[in-house]
Structures are given as C-alpha cells and as structure tokens.
Amino acid sequence: MTLEIFLRYVHFNSIFAIVGSLVSEHLLLKKEVTRAELDRLSKIDAVYGIAALILVSVGLTLWLGSIGKPAIYYTKNWIFLTKVGLFSLVGILSIYPTVFFIKNRNGDPDELVKIPSSIFWMLRLELLLLFVIPLLAGLMARGVGFFG
Numbered sequence: 125m126t127l128e129i130f131l132r133y134v135h136f137n138s139i140f141a142i143v144g145s146l147v148s149e150h151l152l153l154k155k156e157v158t159r160a161e162l163d164r165l166s167k168i169d170a171v172y173g174i175a176a177l178i179l180v181s182v183g184l185t186l187w188l189g190s191i192g193k194p195a196i197y198y199t200k201n202w203i204f205l206t207k208v209g210l211f212s213l214v215g216i217l218s219i220y221p222t223v224f225f226i227k228n229r230n231g232d233p234d235e236l237v238k239i240p241s242s243i244f245w246m247l248r249l250e251l252l253l254l255f256v257i258p259l260l261a262g263l264m265a266r267g268v269g270f271f272g
C-alpha cells in the first residue's frame with residue numbers, strides 16, 4: 125500500500141515537472157533567441173528529460189511490478205497501451221528540440237539564433253498529448269478498456 129502510494133506520488137510529481145518545463149520552454153521561445161537563452165532552454169529541457177525518465181521508470185514499476193494491481197490488468201487494456209503509446213510519441217517529438225537546443229547553445233552568448241517553426245509545433249503537440257493522457261489514465265485505472 126505504502127509503496128503504491130509513494131510510486132503514484134512520484135508519478136504525479138514527475139508529470140507536473142514535465143508539463144511545467146514544457147510550458148516554460150514554450151513561453152521562453154521566440155522566433156529568434158540568443159545563445160545564452162538557448163543555454164537556459166537547454167537546462168529546462170534537461171529537467172524535462174530527467175522527469176520523463178523518472179515517470180517512465182515509476183510507471184513501468186506500477187505496471188510490471190504488480191504493485192497495486194496485477195500486471196495483466198494493464199497489459200490487457202487497450203486504453204493503457206494507447207496511453208503508453210501516446211507518451212512514446214511525446215518522447216519522439218521531444219528529440220529534435222532537445223538536439224537543436226544543445227547544438228546551438230554554445231558560442232557568442234549574445235548571438236541571435238533563428239528557431240525553426242517546427243520546434244514550436246512540436247512543443248505544442250507534446251503539450252496537447254500530455255493533456256489528453258490523464259483522461260486515458262483515469263479510464264484505465266478503473267478498468268475501462270480491459271479486454272482480458
């Protein structure tokens with residue numbers, strides 16, 4: 125019981141850290157930013173990355189560890205599998221912005237760098253998916269979508 129509550133607590137806080145860092149990145153992004161600003165974005169993006177790793181490892185533990193419910197409860201639930209699939213898509217969408225921030229942060233800190241519009245759209249799509257996933261989470265936690 126205690127372990128499950130603790131893992132869920134960490135699961136929720138890592139979601140807050142992910143959404144918080146993504147919203148911060150989106151607010152700080154402009155059509156052109158300095159390399160110093162890119163360095164700051166890259167640091168916020170690192171928080172996003174670490175929080176995502178924690179969320180996935182805790183999520184997988186809740187799933188495969190049979191901590192609260194047996195693993196089959198999730199393995200045979202198409203809504204749960206869709207949830208994990210959507211979060212994998214969020215992960216894939218996050219790669220290009222991360223690489224762009226790291227590749228362009230070094231050099232003259234005052235130099236301006238153009239931000240491709242695709243990066244804005246990737247962040248927005250990530251946020252949209254992150255706002256949909258909790259609906260799927262609430263449904264699957266109550267057994268909706270179970271086909272076992």
Ligand code: HEM
Pocket residue numbers: 135139179180182183184186187192193198207208211254255257258261262263264265266
């Ligand atoms: C690989 C990624 C993930 C895995 C493996 C995973 C796994 C899980 C598991 C096993 C539970 C426990 C469900 C239960 O109580 O029966 C859970 C709960 C939850 N997850 Fe995730 N999760 C992942 C990503 C996410 C993401 C990205 C979000 C939100 C953006 C999220 C939101 C939630 C919520 C809100 C609950 C609580 C549902 C409820 O009790 O109503 N999860 N997750």
